[in-house]
Each structure stands twice: as C-alpha cells, then as structure tokens.
Amino acid sequence: MQRLIRAGLMFGNLFHVSSPALVERYNRALKHLTGKTTKLTDFHVDISGYSPEVGDELDDHLYLNHAGVNRQFILLSMDQRRCPLLNTKFSTSRGILQQFYAENEAQLFALTARDAVAGELVNSVYDVSTPARLFDIRRITIDADTTGGTVRDAKKLGRLVGRFKNDQDGWFDDVLIAEMIDLAGKTGDVVRNPVKLSNMAFDQRDFWTAHFGGMYIFQDVEHPAVIAPSGKEGLGELPLKYVFDARDRNRIAQFFELNGLTETIIEARGINSAAILRQKMDFILVDAVANSQADLAGATRGDMRRLARQHSDKLPPEFHALAALVNWAENGGPWPRIASDHPAYFYTLRAADTKDAALVNMLLAELAAKDIRQLFICHKELFYRTYAGWSEAKKAYVVAFLEAEYQADKAGARAALFGHDAPMEEPKPAKPDPVSDRIAAVGPWGAVRRR
Template sequence: MMRLIEKGLMYGNLFHVNGQAMADRYNRALKHLTGKETTLTDFHVDISGYAPEVGEELEDHLYLNPQGCNRQFILLSTEQKSAPLLEAKFSTSRGILRQFITSNEAQLFALTARDAIAGELVNSVYSVTKPSHLFDIRKIRVEADTTSGVVSDAGKLDSMITEFRSRDDAWWDDVLIADMIKLAHKTGDVTRVPIRLGHTEYEQGNFWTSHFGGLYAFRDVEKPAVISVSDEDLGNLPVGKGGGAIGLHERTKIAKFLEDNDLVEPIVKARGVDAVAILRQKLDFIIVDVAATMEADLNRLRRQDLRSLARRYSELLPVEFHTLAKLLRWAEGGGAWPRISSNDPAYFYTLRSKPHADRDLVNMLLAELSMLDVRQLFICHKELFYSRYRTWPDQKKAFVADFLAREYQVDKAGAREALFGSGDASMEEPPQAEPRDVVDIVGPWGAVRRTR
C-alpha cells in the first residue's frame, strides 16, 4: 500500500497533528470520549479526528467508532472539513460531519483556537446486532463541546442571564450573580458574542453501510429496496417488496430497481460525455487485468501496446471486454447497436447515475457491480478499491497507481465531471482551502472574549 500512500492516493489530505501542544489537546478530547490516550506527538487525522497511527498504537481502529453506529469525533481545526473519513461504516457520516463544520465554522474556529472539541453523531441505536436495527436510524443528532465544556457553560450562562433579566429581585441574588461571573470568565460575554452550535440534526435517508457484509438501503425512492453484498440471511427488513433484500448477484432485479426509480442512464446517451474515451479506458483496464495475471510487462504502455496485449490474450479476455468492444464500435459509428441485457456481465459497465440527490450512492453501487473499472472503483468506493488492490499482482498495482496519479490525481474535479457529469464534488475530498484571515471568520472582536 506504500505505493498508493507515496502517490497521495491513500491517506491523502489528512490534517497533520504536529507538536506536544496540539497532541495534548487531542489527548484531552480522546480521554474525554474513550478514556484512552496516545503517546504520539506526530500523526494525521481525518475529518472525524481518527488517526491511523493512533489506531495502530491502541490496536483498535474503531476507537472513535464503538459498535460502528455512533461515530465520535475530535475537532482540532476547521481545516479537517476537507479531510476524508477513514474506516467509514455509513456513507452518510462524512457528509454530516462536513455540513456540521461548515454550518458552524465561525464558532468552531474560535473554540478550537483554545481547546479541542469532542463530539458524537448520535442516533437512537447503540448497537447493530440485527439488520433491521439499521432501519431504525432516521435522524442523526450532532452533540459537541470543548473538553472544558465551554458550549455547555455558555448555555447555562445564557439561561442565567435570561433569569436575571426577568426577575425583579435578581439584583439581590448574590449566588446567581456570583455564578454568572464565574461562568463568564470561561465563556466571555455571551450577550455580545453568543456561543451556540446550530444545525445539529440531519436526516439519514438512502445510505450504504459496511455492516452485515455491506448493504445499500434505498428507502426514500418510489420503489424502495435493499441490496445486499453478502449471501447472509438478513431476515425480514422494513424496506422493499416482501421485506427481503436483493442479492448483488441478482442482476436483473437490481437493473429493474434502478430503472423503475429512474436512477441511471447509459453512458453512450448521457449529455456532455465523451462515451468513446470512457469505453476505451474501461477496455484498457480489462486488458491490464488479464495481462497482469499472465505476468506481462505493463511498464509505460501506449495505446498500441494495449492493442497488442489484447490480441495476444484475446482468448482470455472476459465477456465484459467483448460486449464493451461492440458498444465502442457502435459509438464510433462503425458497428451495429448491441443489445445488452442485465444478464450480460458488461451491463452495469455501460451505466452511470443520473443527476439526483443520491448520485454518489448509485455510482458507488455501480462501481461494486463493475469492479474491473478500477478508476470508477477508486473514485466511488475507496474502501473496496483498497481491499481489491491488496489482492492484485504487483504489475497491476504499479500500472493502476501510476495511471491514477497521472490521469486522475492531477485534475480530480475535471475527471469526475467527465465521467459522472457536473456537480459531483461530494464524491471526492475537495482540495484544502487557503487559510482565511481570522478577522474574516470571527469579526474584528473575536468570537470568544479572553479573560484577564
């Protein structure tokens, strides 16, 4: 995996924790949430504050995600909003964290200037022991505060101020006044600069989860369904016709579900798409997959070299290759229209999601149904990509890593728009924004007054 890390294709865009002071802040939050601490002073965290290095040290990569259903998080900086979410159990978690940080950026910027923030994505389910428990999760509430409890104290002070203003005898209540002064030393003047985190409730509609071997739950569409990656018996589910899940191998049922809900479109008919270039690249990936198993030399391949490999291993090329080749000939204007049914292994290679709210989720599903297209797999389903990558011959690992670094990494947004259409920024972590001036974020007086 070092090849991917070196090329920025794995653990990229993480927030760097460097130095004793910042590590101490992290430890205070970590102990507050888990009772554990790290001895490290140099590590990298994702949007939730999870650090692979700390996970290795603690021998627990779910140290911030117990039971895999109530994600805890540590914020050291609002810059974490641009980081990926590692060890994700739900496809919705990163989006919720990013929205929370963005919606409360000014407040969080000021609070993290002095302390770490510890929080949790809370739902009504505390453990997922049955598949049906997943469908009890409808709303996610974000609870967050500094390790010293500034947000909570600000809420208490605000209530005290309201009481003080509404009571006629409040001027003679020495205890109330003393408590207000004590809290104000911690929070500053909350009447001028309120400390309040808003936008803390989020809906979880359609989602993917890694639980029970992997599930795609589409419950907010016209004809709901659950698509199961594993062959595990999931029992009766409160989604879909008859309450049963569709297996990933039931291709015709999946195709009908996608069509009935108008979720996908053929690549060759999509607007603003160079279908010929996309199909050629899919064919190239299939050729490389076969050639790598035959230990062919894959260094610095040109288009001519790939054609040569296709001829050499023509008898070994799978059905997907031959079907996509027919579609490519039609797209280039030199062949008949091929009839491709859902039973054809190439069927899902020919589709992409239509523009809608669940575009990322549908493209993620399509990537899992067309895993020889390594570029789409990397963009849409990174965890599965990394899992598959570990099983590949070294020749294929080198080719794919070089291709992604050369053709995708240099222009992520452009590549995503070319493949999936405009408006797909959520598929990939955005580049780090330039640091904003403090005055632009919190105003000339600051969001939290310092005590003398």
C-alpha cells in the same frame, strides 16, 4: 499498501498533529470520549479526528467508532473539514460532518482556538447486532462541545443573564452575579459573542453500510429495496420486501429503471462517452493479462491494442461488448444488445441526476469492479480491500494511472466521468417535521422479465 501511501492515494490529505498544544488538546478530548490517551507526539487525523497511528498504538481502529455506530469525532482545527473519512461504516458520515462544520464555521473556529471540540453522531441505535437493526437508524443528530464544556456553560450563562435582566432584584443577588462572573471567565461575553452550535439533524434513509458484508439500503425511493452484493443469505427478516444480491442482475437493473436511478453512458450528455468506454476496456484488459507477465509499465494506447491482440484468448465478454458499443458510437457499427444478464451491462451505466447519485455510483462501482478508476473514486473501502489481492503488475499500473490521470485533476476527472454528479454528495439536513416516515415494504416487481 506502501505504494498507495507514497502516491498519496491512501492516507492522503490528513491533518498533521505535531505541536504539543494540539496533542494535549487531542488527549483531553480522547480521554473525555473514550477514557484513553495516546503517548504519541506526532500523528495524523482525518475529518473525524481518527488517527491510524493512534489506532495502531491502542490496537483498536474503532476507538472513535465503537461497534461501528454513533461515530465520535475530535475537531482540533477547521482544516480537518477537507480531510477524508477513514474506516467508513456509513456512506453518509463524512457529508454530515462537513455540513456541521460548514454550518457552525465561525463558532467552531473560535472554540478550537482554545480547546478541542468533541462530539458524536447520535442515533437511537447503539449496536447493529442484526441487519434489521439498521432500519432503526432514521435520523442522525450531532452532540458536540469543547472538552471544557464551553457550549454548555454558555447556555447556562445565557439563562443567568436572562434572570439578571428580568428579575427586579437581580442587581442585589450576589450569588447570581458571582456565578455569572465565574462562567463569563470561561466562556467570554455570550451577549456580544454568543457561543452556540446549530442543532442539526439528518435523515438517513438511503445509505451504504459496511456492516454485514456491505449493504445498500434504499428506503426513500418509489420502489424500495436492499441490495447486498456479497450475498443476502443470513440477513434474516428485513422490513423491506425486496432484497437482492449480485446474482440478481436482472432485478437490480429493473430496480434502477423503475426508480430512474441510472442512465447509459452513451446517452449521457456533456461527456465523451466513447473515451470513457475505451478506458473501461483498458481496465478490463489489464485485469485479464495482469497475471501473464505482460509489461504494463507506461503502456500507451498502441501498447494496449497490441496486448489485446496478443492475449485475445484471455479477453472476457465485458471487453468485447464494450468494444462493440464503441464501434457503434464512433463508426456507425451495429447496435450491440447488452442485456442486464450480460457481464458488461453495469459497465455501460452511470448514476442519473438524483439525490442518490453518489450512492448509485458507489453501487455501480461494486457491480463493475474491474473499472478501477470508478472503484477508487466512488468506493475506496472496496478498492483498498481488492487492491491487496492484485498482482504486482496490476498494482503498479493502477497506482501509476491514478497518480497521473486522477490525482492531477480530481475535480476535472469526476466531471468528465459523472457530469452532473459529485460522487461525494452530502446528505441533506432533515426537514423539521416531527412525523416519522413509514418504511415502505412493498414494490412492483413480481415476476421479473429478462431484458
């Protein structure tokens, strides 16, 4: 992993906590949330305030995310809003934090000037001991305050000011006035500068979770389903009728089509589809020859063609199918029939322009995991896990490619690959509708036809 860290591909863009004042504030917030403190005087934190160094020190990398639910956060500086979220357990968490920070930017900027803000992403579930419990997570709210309770005190002071103004004997109530003066010393003038954080709630209906081997839960689509690529055995009874794993390729493809969630790369507008497919072929080629002592360092397009010729016996069906598709696109060759049971099928797709585009691209990255660029962009948790098992030659090639081709222009690379889609699209705040949605438990599938 050191190669990834040196290239800025892992633990990159974290906020550096090095001043004694910030360390002291972090410890106050950490004590407030967890009862623990750190002895470190220099460490890095992500958007939620989680620090890999502190996790190592405490021997607990879930110290702000007990049991993987109701993630807590520590905000020391508004610069954290540009940081990644590490040890992600739910795909929606970073987007929720970003929106909360943006919505309350002025208030949080003022609060963090004097203290740390500590909070929690709250739902009604405190454990996910069974997969069915995931479906009880329906709405996420945010509870936050400074460690000194500035927001709480400001609310109380506001109520006291109201009493003072409306009570005709307020001027003569020495106890009331003394309490107001005491609170004002902590909060400042809440009349001219109100200290109030927006009450925000987020529906969590379509999401990925790292629990139980990784599950994609689609509830807010016309035809709901759960997709557990690593296997559906042992998940038990779930409130959705359709549960698929990586072996159910036809059914997953049909799920995508029925809900309008994907489009083919060839048909997508505004992208160089042939170039994207060629790059996918390169990644598949590298995967095939990485263990054959092939020299991948600084490989050019010509080098890739030479490697393909030399190791043609090792090339998998995905490579040949994409090559036929490129030949059709560039040279008018015959249209290749790539059915959903073909290993190359999911390499030919990208997410359509829907609210779930980021989640769909994340799922496609897992279903077509040899595309290391999409895997890194859309599913970093899986990328880091699979990277550990690669040969040294493949690790070196992948890091060099991502450093040169992605790190240099992240926004441009995402636009070229996904067009309309921003892979880190955030969940939308929940509508202020008190009526809870019913989980759909049926779908249209029945007998599944082969494509």
